[in-house]
Amino acid sequence: MVEQRNASQHWRIRARRHPSAFLLAAQLLSLLIYPLFDDLTAGRVVFGAFGVLVLALAVWVVNRSPAINWIAWALAAPAFVLSLLSVAIESEPLLVASSALEALLYFYAAGSLIAYMMSDHRVTTDELFAAGATFTLLAWGFAYAFLVCQAWYPGSFTGAVEPERPRAWLELLFLSFTNLSAVGLGDVIPLGSTARVLVMLEQFAGVGYVAVVVSRLIGLTMLRVPPRSRG
Template sequence: IRQTPMFTILGLIFVAGAIFFSSLIVLGLRYTWIMIVAHLFEASAYFSAAYGLLRYMFHDRYLTKDELFAAGAVFTLLAWGFAFLYSICQLWVPYSFSDPDLKAYQPWLDLLFLSFSVQSATGLSDVMPVSPVARMLAIIQMFVGVMYLALIVSRLIALQYISHLPKQTHIQHKHRKPEE
């Protein structure tokens, strides 16, 4: 993640903002706007880390164990980031999610479960997005989840293919001119 100084600085700003505003909440300042800003910084920190790991995975030319671990880590970071967006959504629009208890605000664990259910396309959650904003977030996460899996599977297969190319063929591809 630290390969690019700009993204490191940006990520640290997101983390610092998340720590600062979360500390305000812990100290008893439970204003809605503070909670929204805290969750926005937290979601940004997770998405920033996911982007950094994606850049790292696409920078490598050979498949190693760290690409496999990074693939799982990015999936998890995306799901946590969207869970924070769901939390912002319900703070902004109460009753954005329905469940059997019909609560205005869903517990964090339920939002995290919803996020992983939507992203993995398992559909196991009993919490459903009902407000237009919540449904749009769910649609975006569904798209991101499906595209992420397609992108990563194709990338990992390509890296595995490159590692099994015969040495001579690999060298020829490496030194080939663009017009060939």
């Protein structure tokens, strides 16, 4: 009993110290789970459940940053309700509405984490986790933006496999990751003007994030290391 209480207290301390790590872990875990349920009827329910979990974690991380909390809750609460309803009644308009709100929440959470990382000249372990979590938040945010774009402007995206059909969620997330990381794999291609503008904005965000935020964290980390340790 004492060991269980100590273990529980240990994880609570870790959660308070490194909230960004839990958000990053949830995002990466969902990447592993998506392919397992992608072709199943229950897949949409699983995706919805993980979306709710990530929404909760995103709001939790925003609460630990200098951002205004009520904005995060104003985006998360309706997104949470619409996401559950879209899964329960299989409504495409509700799914699009929840996706739009989730995109805004992920962008807001990413901006809050960037402000958190840029707020001082000291690099903590949680800020290093935040660097990874911010990348995934941006990737998810743009993927949801692509999904909304595809719903509003049919034919916005095409792909190497069945080019005429709308792109699946995992395909749009894959496009977002390859675009944000500048890998540039071309099996999913934007065709519409709005889709191409979104892709260009993500490319700009990816380059700017690496040039400003990541390079700053690396520089501050190197300054913290004694000269003998570097040599």
